[in-house]
Amino acid sequence: MAEISDKDREEIRREFDQARGKGSQQQEGPQVFQTAPGSSIKHVIGVVSGKGGVGKSLVTGALAVELKRAGKKVAILDADITGPSIPKMFGMSGARATATDERLNPVLSVGGIEVMSINLVLEHETDPVLWRGPMLMGVLRQFFEECNWGDIDYLLVDMPPGTGDVALTVFQSMPLDGVVIVSSPQDLVQMVVSKAVNMAAMMNVPVVGLVENMSWLPCPHCGERVEPFGPSRLKETADYYGIVALDQLPIDPQIAKSCDEGNFEEVLPEGFVAQAVDQILAHEELSE
Numbered sequence: 654m655a656e657i658s659d660k661d662r663e664e665i666r667r668e669f670d671q672a673r674g675k676g677s678q679q680q681e682g683p684q685v686f687q688t689a690p691g692s693s694i695k696h697v698i699g700v701v702s703g704k705g706g707v708g709k710s711l712v713t714g715a716l717a718v719e720l721k722r723a724g725k726k727v728a729i730l731d732a733d734i735t736g737p738s739i740p741k742m743f744g745m746s747g748a749r750a751t752a753t754d755e756r757l758n759p760v761l762s763v764g765g766i767e768v769m770s771i772n773l774v775l776e777h778e779t780d781p782v783l784w785r786g787p788m789l790m791g792v793l794r795q796f797f798e799e800c801n802w803g804d805i806d807y808l809l810v811d812m813p814p815g816t817g818d819v820a821l822t823v824f825q826s827m828p829l830d831g832v833v834i835v836s837s838p839q840d841l842v843q844m845v846v847s848k849a850v851n852m853a854a855m856m857n858v859p860v861v862g863l864v865e866n867m868s869w870l871p872c873p874h875c876g877e878r879v880e881p882f883g884p885s886r887l888k889e890t891a892d893y894y895g896i897v898a899l900d901q902l903p904i905d906p907q908i909a910k911s912c913d914e915g916n917f918e919e920v921l922p923e924g925f926v927a928q929a930v931d932q933i934l935a936h937e938e939l940s941e
C-alpha cells in the first residue's frame with residue numbers, strides 16, 4: 654500500500670492545528686460535557702469517517718440496533734446538526750421531543766432505543782440549519798447535558814461528516830470512550846481514512862476499529878459475493894494503522910430502502926455489524 658506522503662501528512666496536521674487554534678479562541682481549553690443529574694451513561698462511542706456520505710449514520714443505527722438486541726440499554730445522539738438522518742431511519746419523522754424539568758426527553762424508537770436529534774426539536778424538519786460553530790456546539794451541549802437520558806449502557810454518537818472544525822470540537826467535547834471508523838472501499842485506496850485515524854490519535858481517543866461499508870454485493874443470479882471496487886483493502890489498511898479490522902458490509906438495497914421508509918430497526922439482518930459489536934462488548938468486559 655502507498656505510504657502517506659510527507660506533503661499529505663503536513664496538510665492534515667495543518668488542518669488540525671488551524672481548527673484547534675480556532676477552538677481555543679472560543680473557549681479556554683476543551684470543555685467536556687457532563688451528564689445531567691439523574692442520568693448515567695456508561696459508555697460513549699462515536700462513529701466517524703474521513704469524509705461524508707460513506708455510511709456513518711447507517712453504521713451508528715446498526716450498532717444501536719444490535720447492541721439493543723444484545724440486551725443493552727442504548728441511546729443515539731445525532732451530532733450531525735446540519736444533516737441529521739437518524740430520526741428518519743427509525744421512523745420518527747414528525748415526532749417531537751418533549752421536556753420535563755427543563756430538560757429534553759429523548760424520543761423512543763419502536764425497539765426501545767432513545768434518540769435525540771435536531772430534527773426532533775425543530776419546528777419544521779425541513780428548516781435548514783444555518784448556524785455557525787458556537788451555536789452548533791450549544792445545541793450539542795444541550796443534547797448531552799440537558800437531556801433526560803436515564804440509565805444508558807451505550808450512547809452512540811453519529812458524528813458530523815469529515816474532520817473539519819465541527820467534527821473536531823465534537824471530538825473534544827464528547828466524553829468518548831472510543832470511535833468506530835467507517836470507510837468506503839475508495840477511501841481505503843485514497844487514504845482518506847488517515848484523517849479519521851489521525852484525528853482520533855491527536856484527541857487521544859481509542860479507535861475501536863475500522864468498518865468497510867459498501868464493500869461487496871451478492872450476485873443477483875448466483876448469490877456469489879461480487880466486489881465491484883476490487884478486492885477489499887480493509888485488513889491491509891487496518892494493519893497499516895495498527896487498528897482492528899471489523900466488518901465488511903454489503904451494499905444492500907433493502908437496507909437503503911428501510912432508511913427511507915423508517916423501518917430500519919425491523920429490516921436490519923441479525924449480525925450485520927457483528928464484529929464491531931463484539932469488539933465494543935469486549936472493551937466493556939475489559940473495563941469492568
Ligand SMILES: Nc1ncnc2c1ncn2[C@@H]1O[C@H](COP(=O)(O)OP(=O)(O)OP(=O)(O)O)[C@@H](O)[C@H]1O
Binds near residue numbers: 814902904
Ligand atoms: N451498505 C449499504 N447498502 C445500501 N445503502 C447504503 C449502505 N450504506 C449506506 N447506504 C445509503 O447511502 C446513503 C448514505 O449513507 P449514510 O447516510 O449512512 O452516510 P453518512 O456517512 O452518514 O453521510 P453524511 O456524511 O451525509 O452524514 C444513505 O442513503 C444510505 O441509506
Ligand SMILES: [Mg+2]
Binds near residue numbers: 709710736738811
Ligand atoms: Mg450521516
